[in-house]
Ligand SMILES: Nc1ncnc2c1ncn2[C@@H]1O[C@H](COP(=O)(O)OP(=O)(O)O)[C@@H](O)[C@H]1O
């Protein structure tokens with residue numbers, strides 16, 4: 001099946017369900033799954049948290065952009081990290097490989113799901129609040145989305161079904 005279908009690319013804030021819903025989508029659609037956070041870690045031989053702690057949040061964004069640009073065109077479900085949208089070239093590449101789906105959840109739900117974000121290796125300016133990061137990113141997620149799915153109050157299975165119903169195969 002790989003090679004003859006478009007990718008499906010998931011974007012959104014940390015906690016929006018990209019990694020977990022991505023697996024469900026891939027199983028339901030008979031596609032492969034890749035989590036770009038894991039690609040970054042194996043490329044660098046470091047955890048995301050270590051990259052941010054030792055080299056800074058901009059280093060993570062640079063590495064992320066390079067890794068995303070190498071994603072092949074074959075049919076895979078791709079869970080990106082929340083900061084993927086800072087890479088303009090990477091997003092142009094990903095969009096050329098298939099539909100980009102924005103998993104949209106409110107700030108309060110991001111807070112609930114991610115807990116103490118200082119321990120999450122988030123790619124954000126140290127002085128930036130989560131609220132400011134959310135606002136900055138919302139505009140970027142909306143810019144790149146081909147499809148937006150509201151995840152609030154919905155199960156992962158329901159969100160998966162909604163995405164499959166909206167994407168031609
Ligand atoms: N629709 C949902 N309803 C309830 N919990 C969810 C939902 N989507 C994701 N979660 C939970 O939120 C957490 C973060 O999900 P994850 O897939 O890792 O998000 P991301 O990859 O976008 O950061 C996980 O514990 C996951 O089970």
Ligand SMILES: O=C(O)C1=C[C@@H](OP(=O)(O)O)[C@@H](O)[C@H](O)C1
Nearest residue numbers: 014048081082083120121122123
């Ligand atoms: O939003 C972010 O800045 C990040 C989100 C993480 O991925 P998830 O969105 O899958 O949690 C991971 O890429 C890294 O810790 C940076």
Ligand SMILES: [Mg+2]
Nearest residue numbers: 018019079080
């Ligand atoms: Mg994830």
